[in-house]
Amino acid sequence: MVLRMRVSVIVVLLFVGWVQSVYAHHVLGRPSYSLSEGSNTPPSMQVETQIGKYFVTYMVFPAFPKPNEQGRVNLYIKRIKDGKTFQGQVSFTVMDDSWFSSNEELLGVQNPDDNVFRQGFLFKKAGHYLIRAQFSADKEPYIIDFPLRIGSPFPVGPVGLTVGVIFFMLVAVNVMLRKRIRTLKTKRHRDEAAGMAEG
Amino acid sequence: MYLSSFSLNFFVLDAGNAMHHPGVPVSLAQAALLVMSLVLAWYLRSPGRLPVSACAAGSSVTGAGPGAGSMPAWLLRLMRNYRLLVTMRVLVASFFLLIVYAGLFGTPYPARNMATVMTWTVWWTVVVLAVIFVGSLWCAVCPWDNIAAWLVKRRLWRRQSAPYSLALRVPRVFRNVGLAALAFIVLSWFELGYGITLSPYATAVLALLLVVAATVSMLVFERRSFCRYVCPVGRTLGFYSHVSVTALRPIDPAVCADCKTLECYHGTAQVDPCPTQLVIGRTKQNTYCISCGNCVVACPHQNVGWRLRMPGSESMHAHATTAEAMFVLTLLSLSLFHGVTMLPVWEPGINTLSRFLSELGLYYNTYLASFSLVMLVCLVLPWLLYFGVVRLAWFFSGRRGSAQQWFADLSFVLIPVAFFYHVAHNLAHLARETHGLSGVLLNPAGWGALPLTGAEKHSRHLNPLIDQEVVFVLQVVLVIAGFWLSARIAHSQVRKLATNRNQAQAGGQSRGLFPVLLFVFLLSGFGLWLLMQPMAMRGG
Structure with a gap:
């Protein structure tokens, strides 16, 4: 029952989120297609x-x-x-x-x-x-x-651009840092192995 | 006559007639000139004698200067409270996000939107005014940097132990304030030329751009490189902080002298290191301190706190680099340029130049071309004059030391003139243009608001926040204070530079001081003249 309710809420939220803003298509009783x-x-x-x-x-x-x-x-x-x-x-x-x-x-x-x-x-x-x-x-x-x-304006606004750039940079730097840490670990293992072999 | 609106989203003018604020009365200006002339004469008559306080500043280890004193213990405790600082940061960042929201989605009428009113009329005025009392404290709660830090480190406070940045060193060529000076020029161009102050949307976009710049810089470069090398607001406040009555400094310099661990620089397990790479015990000027309070919390001896001091005391003996001198000159030029653009003759003058350029065939956007041309002239002119004055001072003092060192160190003389003129100019904006602030705070985005009518503008004009006569007196006092401080600094700097290697003869020193003092006198006089002129109200 609870699960069904949760699913219903999610479906309703998705539906609400999906709804696009609607513009008036009549001006003083005239249909939009007759406007020029x-x-x-x-x-x-x-x-x-x-x-x-x-x-x-x-x-x-x-x-x-x-x-x-x-x-x-x-x-x-x-x-x-x-x-x-x-x-x-x-x-x-x-x-x-x-x-x-x-x-x-x-x-x-x-x-x-x-x-x-x-x-x-x-x-x-x-x-x-x-x-x-x-x-x-x-x-x-x-x-x-x-x-x-x-014509239409640029589809991505300043908020979208800001979030996009910051998100991209966060992910990119994170990937680089992980790579750097992995390289350091590999190097350390290699050094330790070389030390043991010498010992 | 020429009028340009660059983009509908960006630039919508309110209806009604353009208003002009009245200028300082002639009688007050004459009194100010008299006082300044007396100060000038006093300093020229006693070239060999250094004021007692300035001598003491020279012997000060910490740079806290003469008259430096600790604040009450309860105030120091309050300032060491990191939770309070974090709460303030969160509040300021929330307010900043509200401003961005209002700018992007609110009304385009600048006088009705919180983004333009709070940013350009309130914040930019108050933040400069506050420097006198709290130095660069704004930087401690700056939303650009703090939002960037929260995003990158993924925590509100305390040190992030896991690596979060590539921590690259800034290329050597950029490790100075050159980028900050360039950013300040660009910002001023957008402010005065492009008319960003009249556009809530553009103001919000600029705010977001700065957050992106701070975030990217934090992810790529070590510590807070953006704050130290790029941020035009931070460096402006940093240089202006030379005339602040407070600064973060060691309470007992001897403790710092014996310190081997330097937690203020390296940080601790809990506290971040100094974001601008300063060792507080060796800090002799405020230029790069962003008052973040990390050193206050990190110091195991609780030896760092806000200290009272004599304004400008550090500048009397400090050394500067050529890049720093260039920044100060830019600051001075742009401060005065702000005043020039609000003169009644500005618009007709630019329109005439636009038309002239248009007739030459330079058809597209001749307004911006004309503006840029005049801005360039206003930027370069004080530089050339200063260069000439420094050469004269150096020559008259018997060419002691290098001319480049004279050029760099004497730039400190210009800080008080630029700062106090800036404050005096902004005071008029604050007093006369914040009348409808409560309405903007109650309706930040200005939804449903109509443009400011001519009657409303008139009403605001007649009901300033501070009485007009009080504003005039304060403006004159500020100009005199700026000149007096500049004269003090000039006196000490010329003495220091002239006695660099050998003991100077009093005559040479006096001759060296004369062109510098005269230049400062003329600059202050020009600032006073600008304040005497009617000033265009922001937003027309």
Whole structure:
């Protein structure tokens, strides 16, 4: 009886442990398969910041775009002082966000559309990119870099990496130490045997 | 105008306007300059006469220095209690793990997350401030090293008899503080350039990286090589500990002089050996002591304990290596550089340089390129100035001894200036940016918290932890104290170096002292000027 209970508990625990986190697959009553970058309520990623006299909101649709999948950047630029939207042009460029890389490509130059600067994109390769928005206001140039990740993130997080490296090193050093001790023992036996033979 | 956010996980700015803390008033700064000028004049007028305390320091066997005294017996007993130390280590490590958790899984808003608030605003300030009273005691409870030790030795305390490390010797070329200096520069670059102080995630990743580095080092190299040769925090605290009023030293130097067994160095069956390979009876400076307390517990004569002493007394006659001098110079440069990056002109200046580099065709991440360039200049400039000053001092003193020895030993003069400026600068952060600490402690990961609003920032700005006027007075007192201690050390070191082989003539010694004192005066004056400027609030 006790054994059966234990097994049941283990089975339940395993089942609970196996369950993956589940994401909502409906947004305002629409099924997930009908969501795209053109939808009015797709999941998005948002960054808010301020630069000079402006408050800038940057949104990416979808939140984590994949290679060969349409995406869109929305930029809202408002003057901090009076909340008025910037009415000039904004140019969007993209570059590879890896060290010592300088590949740059112009995505487009956009005018405000209903107070929003919209810029579409399509990436063929997964990776980390920088979207650079540039505009000029009050005779002063403004340059803002925003991050954009295409594709899935690295599957192992910092905790996994830390545990992995430490575990690997502990095992490796342990194996080396055992080998070293074995060699020492063998050498000692050999010396003792040689001593006895001489004696 | 340029703004860069390197990664969404890493860097999210709070909303609201950037705030600046006011600087020290001109009247207070003028008073400080007057006092410093009087000190300068006093030391220049009496070059041949050495302060009584400094003479005594020279004859001190232990280096505990003049005025060294034992602490009350109950306090010594408390400090010998190893269980208390282990409990503290476990508590600090638990808190550290909570910080890592909050950083990795909590809100990205830096002012709402425990990882950034506790690490950069509280810990980094308090740990430096505490050096005055307890030296490098932080190292004794340091979570990076202790977690590494627990993982590697698989026990909380007591010596592990079975071998657990390859115990290789660190290659000779790295057996100095060069790596620690490099690590400190890299850390400062990440802190001020990359903006790690604004990213809970990056702060947590850095913490884990340090644990991995300490663990790997312990598995591969002998004793605590990471602490002795690599750790930038440990070596910073070690050098700053020269101005501490306490140190772990022999209670009776004669007992140590007669000791043949050296348990403090070798350890016992129960207690680990000294992690940084020191013999406490022969220790003459605090640079490498990590205050772990092994020597206190291991000594069969109970002859090691925390001793009171005159700040800076050991630096007056100590010798340094060239690598140690380089580390001190790095420390000084980076301390002042911290202040420079928080000036109101910093951001516009860097933006202008970024734009200039951008126009040159250096398009990618010109902000970091500009930052690195200015940082390099700020690092190298004090080195060059110091080199020139040392050459002058050596030349004016009749070229006694080697110029290299002058370069190394005179570096001790810079420690008080760097340390007291660092404390004065951090005091402003501590007083004005810890207002919402209770909220962060109650919600470490900042779940559900909104970014700091402009009104909240303003409220924090108006309600500092310590009254603004008190902060100003303390900052000025600290700068004066730093200059006074530096002048004392300069006085003794120049005298020691100038009388290295032959008795020096008073005139040569005075001429040798002049450039050094003037340099220290200018450095302190620059520190004071930085404190007079409005300072950008951490986190915008």
